[in-house]
Amino acid sequence: xxxxxxxxxxxxNKKTGASPFYILECPFPSTGTIYLADYIVTTASWKGGxxxxxxxxxxxxxxxxxxxxxxxxxxxxxxxxxxxDPNASPHxxxxxxxxxxxxxxxxxxxxxxxxxxxxxxxxxxxxxIMWTGNIIDFEWVDxxxxxxxxxxxxxxxxxxxxxxxxxxxxxxxxxxxxxxxMPIIYGSNNLVACLRSDWGARTTLKAAMTDSQTTxxxxxxSRMPASGYVVIDEEKIGYASKTGNTLNTCTRATTAVAxxxxxxxxxxxxxYDSIIAGHELKGVYDPLNPSAYPVYAEIEGxxxxxxxxxxxxxxxxxxxxxxxxxxxxxxxxxxxxxxPGHYHNVPSSGFWYPTTGSSVKGVFTxxxxxxxxxxxxxxxxYGLSAIIDYAATASIxxxxxxxxxxxxxxxxxxxxxxxYVTAGFRDAGExxxxxxSAALRIDMxxxxxxxxxxxxxxxxxxxxxxxxxxxPNVGGGLYEVRSHVFEIQLKICLGYTAxxxxxxxxxxxxxxxxxxxxxxxxxxxxxxxxxGTITGTPSALIERPDHVVKHFLCTYVSWAVxxxxxxxxxxxxxxxxxSIVINDYQKIKKWLAQMAWESRCYFRFAASxxxxxxxxxxxxxxxTITNNMIADQGGDRGDSRTTMRVRRSSLQxxxxxxxxxxxxxxxxxxxxxxxxxxxxxxxxxxxxRYGEKERPELFKFDFxxxxxxxxxxxxxxxxxxxxxxxxxxxxxxxxxxxxxxADGVTITPLSSLLCEVQKANLYPGSGQEMxxxxxxxxxxxx
Amino acid sequence: MAKIKFARASAPVCSVEFARNPSPGDYNRTxxxxxxMDYSVGGDPYIYDKGLAQENVRTLHWRNISATDxxxxxxxxxxxxxxxxxxxxxxxxxxxxTARIINPNDIQSAPVVTGRESLTVxxxxx
Numbered sequence: 001x002x003x004x005x006x007x008x009x010x011x012x013n014k015k016t017g018a019s020p021f022y023i024l025e026c027p028f029p030s031t032g033t034i035y036l037a038d039y040i041v042t043t044a045s046w047k048g049g050x051x052x053x054x055x056x057x058x059x060x061x062x063x064x065x066x067x068x069x070x071x072x073x074x075x076x077x078x079x080x081x082x083x084x085d086p087n088a089s090p091h092x093x094x095x096x097x098x099x100x101x102x103x104x105x106x107x108x109x110x111x112x113x114x115x116x117x118x119x120x121x122x123x124x125x126x127x128x129i130m131w132t133g134n135i136i137d138f139e140w141v142d143x144x145x146x147x148x149x150x151x152x153x154x155x156x157x158x159x160x161x162x163x164x165x166x167x168x169x170x171x172x173x174x175x176x177x178x179x180x181x182m183p184i185i186y187g188s189n190n191l192v193a194c195l196r197s198d199w200g201a202r203t204t205l206k207a208a209m210t211d212s213q214t215t216x217x218x219x220x221x222s223r224m225p226a227s228g229y230v231v232i233d234e235e236k237i238g239y240a241s242k243t244g245n246t247l248n249t250c251t252r253a254t255t256a257v258a259x260x261x262x263x264x265x266x267x268x269x270x271x272y273d274s275i276i277a278g279h280e281l282k283g284v285y286d287p288l289n290p291s292a293y294p295v296y297a298e299i300e301g302x303x304x305x306x307x308x309x310x311x312x313x314x315x316x317x318x319x320x321x322x323x324x325x326x327x328x329x330x331x332x333x334x335x336x337x338x339x340p341g342h343y344h345n346v347p348s349s350g351f352w353y354p355t356t357g358s359s360v361k362g363v364f365t366x367x368x369x370x371x372x373x374x375x376x377x378x379x380x381x382y383g384l385s386a387i388i389d390y391a392a393t394a395s396i397x398x399x400x401x402x403x404x405x406x407x408x409x410x411x412x413x414x415x416x417x418x419x420y421v422t423a424g425f426r427d428a429g430e431x432x433x434x435x436x437s438a439a440l441r442i443d444m445x446x447x448x449x450x451x452x453x454x455x456x457x458x459x460x461x462x463x464x465x466x467x468x469x470x471x472p473n474v475g476g477g478l479y480e481v482r483s484h485v486f487e488i489q490l491k492i493c494l495g496y497t498a499x500x501x502x503x504x505x506x507x508x509x510x511x512x513x514x515x516x517x518x519x520x521x522x523x524x525x526x527x528x529x530x531x532g533t534i535t536g537t538p539s540a541l542i543e544r545p546d547h548v549v550k551h552f553l554c555t556y557v558s559w560a561v562x563x564x565x566x567x568x569x570x571x572x573x574x575x576x577x578x579s580i581v582i583n584d585y586q587k588i589k590k591w592l593a594q595m596a597w598e599s600r601c602y603f604r605f606a607a608s609x610x611x612x613x614x615x616x617x618x619x620x621x622x623x624t625i626t627n628n629m630i631a632d633q634g635g636d637r638g639d640s641r642t643t644m645r646v647r648r649s650s651l652q653x654x655x656x657x658x659x660x661x662x663x664x665x666x667x668x669x670x671x672x673x674x675x676x677x678x679x680x681x682x683x684x685x686x687x688x689r690y691g692e693k694e695r696p697e698l699f700k701f702d703f704x705x706x707x708x709x710x711x712x713x714x715x716x717x718x719x720x721x722x723x724x725x726x727x728x729x730x731x732x733x734x735x736x737x738x739x740x741x742a743d744g745v746t747i748t749p750l751s752s753l754l755c756e757v758q759k760a761n762l763y764p765g766s767g768q769e770m771x772x773x774x775x776x777x778x779x780x781x782x
Numbered sequence: 783m784a785k786i787k788f789a790r791a792s793a794p795v796c797s798v799e800f801a802r803n804p805s806p807g808d809y810n811r812t813x814x815x816x817x818x819m820d821y822s823v824g825g826d827p828y829i830y831d832k833g834l835a836q837e838n839v840r841t842l843h844w845r846n847i848s849a850t851d852x853x854x855x856x857x858x859x860x861x862x863x864x865x866x867x868x869x870x871x872x873x874x875x876x877x878x879x880t881a882r883i884i885n886p887n888d889i890q891s892a893p894v895v896t897g898r899e900s901l902t903v904x905x906x907x908x
Contacts, residue, residue: 016828017831018830020830021833627823629826631828632821632823635819638820638827642823734830
């Protein structure tokens with residue numbers, strides 16, 4: 001809701017006697033600032049004392065929202081008709097056609113003013129900004145008239161962002177990474193595939209060579225420099241020139257050995273750089289604390305933990321991972337990387353089974369044998385069931401023998417289970433299986449037939465874990481709950497290490513070596529500046545959605561920090577956090593709309609600021625609309641026919657079944673990138689009334705990793721979107737001109753219906769056309 | 783009582799003074815401020831002052847003027863080219879105001895008897 005100075009507010013609230021007019025301020029860089037109105041007005045002190053040009057013929061209307069899609073940015077537009085005064089120099093047509101006036105990016109402001117406030121009151125109650133935007137088009141309607149089409153400042157976000165890795169700047173970049181976008185990263189715990197910006201050419205030997213040969217024939221030498229060094233297998237060889245794919249006048253820089261055809265050959269460089277992000281990061285690989293920010297070397301899709309040989313550096317505002325030698329991975333155990341039995345990302349793993357000392361407790365009736373959950377046979381199961389009319393829980397404590405092997409890089413509980421209630425009573429959220437301590441408790445979806453799921457437990461192997469079975473008995477009633485546990489295991493994952501080429505040894509436990517395909521980092525994104533401009537805390541990680549949006553606008557749209565507003569900070573608290581990796585070439589408006597949707601907000605440009613507005617659980621009424629405010633259809637005749645219209649929201653907008661895919665792995669693409677999915681939430685009443693309505697394309701969340709946050713958003717969207725609501729339209733006057741999108745209002749003639757403003761379209765009035773100023777309000781039942 | 787007169791002192795210099803004024807009831811004055819008016823459903827009036835100056839329109843209808851007056855008016859009308867040029871209007875009370883003909887496309891006249899004409903002219907104060 002707009003806020004106005006006291007005298008201004010009093011003036012706009014006058015039903016009779018108010019003297020409203022409008023001024024469009026156009027600060028053209030070439031012509032200078034002009035002030036347009038529908039008659040000539042001179043101010044005493046406002047803007048230093050200006051005189052308007054009476055060029056406005058018809059103000060048209062401000063349409064607050066031309067996009068009805070719930071996951072898109074809200075956009076408002078405005079069109080007006082102006083006079084080309086042939087006696088003016090320059091006249092409007094000349095001004096608009098002057099290219100140097102940059103009309104498309106010049107912010108024009110529409111002010112509402114009152115004649116009775118001109119003069120002494122201009123200081124305390126100046127004209128108020130009602131809308132800001134840019135002229136995106138104009139048309140000569142006739143010799144004396146032009147139509148101007150304007151759009152709010154969304155034109156500033158209608159541009160692509162991201163710097164692509166180009167082959168001119170990065171002449172030694174890996175060909176597969178040319179054209180890719182340098183990642184833009186926010187929040188913590190982001191897995192990022194680095195771009196090989198200075199990687200050296202890689203190829204293979206075309207033919208075998210001896211240990212005394214002075215020419216080297218390669219499969220492809222096109223990316224090799226004219227002279228320099230190559231490394232073949234582990235031998236460094238200098239060359240003075242190249243002819244086609246042959247390197248000439250070679251000198252053996254290290255112990256000369258023979259090499260076979262197909263041997264790996266790499267251009268030797270002083271350093272090998274990979275771009276982690278196109279900007280400086282809050283946190284990245286720290287060799288002294290690799291567990292905090294691990295770096296992985298990726299070879300043929302497998303990932304190996306890197307403990308040394310690379311360092312993170314900031315160069316030209318980019319965050320790089322720099323290696324001073326070619327990185328190879330030492331394969332220290334004889335594990336076949338292509339063995340489908342081992343887990344991806346965790347090249348070595350083993351299962352740890354519960355001991356027979358495990359126990360069961362709870363109100364459930366036991367069926368089957370407890371030993372079935374430790375026998376490793378997926379066909380045998382241990383069952384619990386109960387007929388209950390209250391919330392109930394049971395638990396299985398699984399004990400494990402002490403572990404004394406190498407320090408794992410991750411430990412998971414692997415549980416094969418199903419849980420269900422008797423057919424006919426199945427409601428969302430009725431059964432759950434939980435694992436671990438309170439801090440690690442993770443709800444699992446109901447599954448029937450059984451499913452095997454993993455729960456991350458950390459990096460140490462526990463001696464016992466507790467599997468909780470729970471039934472909250474949502475809605476009351478008598479239920480028969482059945483849960484079966486087929487297997488409980490621990491998966492203990494050991495990692496390999498990668499180190500610099502020079503430290504490589506073929507003796508001992510090392511059985512093979514491989515060149516690194518690329519590096520993958522776990523990093524924290526943008527940090528605040530030393531003054532805490534965005535977050536209020538100097539150098540803090542920028543991860544709360546409103547902070548991210550604010551920083552994104554300031555960084556990529558040059559938006560002023562002071563011109564950003566949100567009402568969502570309290571709701572976000574410490575629960576709503578983004579983890580964002582932008583490595584796709586898209587427009588800013590697409591990213592902003594996605595950020596808003598994934599934090600259950602709207603993003604819009606208001607009169608003088610960008611706003612991130614919460615789709616709240618509940619709203620309070622900021623104003624009450626009575627019949628004494630709603631325009632009569634009869635105009636000056638007053639025939640008591642209301643302009644209020646009531647309809648229902650579109651059936652297409654109903655969503656009564658939601659599950660959200662989230663926790664995206666930015667190193668992957670497509671649906672496979674989402675590592676987690678919420679349990680399905682649905683509303684049985686809505687489904688019975690409207691049929692099952694899903695919009696799965698809206699619920700793939702790229703920016704959210706936290707289960708608590710995503711489940712909260714899921715529940716809010718389900719509550720807000722499961723029903724058809726009343727949509728009410730009406731014409732009001734200037735006494736309601738403070739209403740804005742997302743304000744709460746009470747509609748008295750509809751039994752004090754609480755609604756949320758969807759549109760508040762301003763129609764400036766006209767004396768010549770004998771038309772009052774009006775606000776066309778569209779609200780939706782909350 | 784003064785006679786109604788249209789006169790222009792600067793080029794094109796011209797004037798016409800009618801021998802008689804319109805009869806009572808045939809001289810209408812319309813004053814307006816072009817202030818839009820609406821009602822709410824609850825019956826409250828909304829009237830905004832849009833800042834336009836008072837509009838002062840006079841409708842002059844002569845039922846019976848001489849052929850000379852009629853001819854003089856037509857000469858005057860031709861010189862001011864309908865609504866193109868303003869002029870000084872002398873009212874029946876002798877007051878004067880700058881005015882302009884605003885019905886140049888619809889000046890009605892008709893012979894009422896031999897040598898006598900009716901005439902309707904609409905002017906707007908500026």
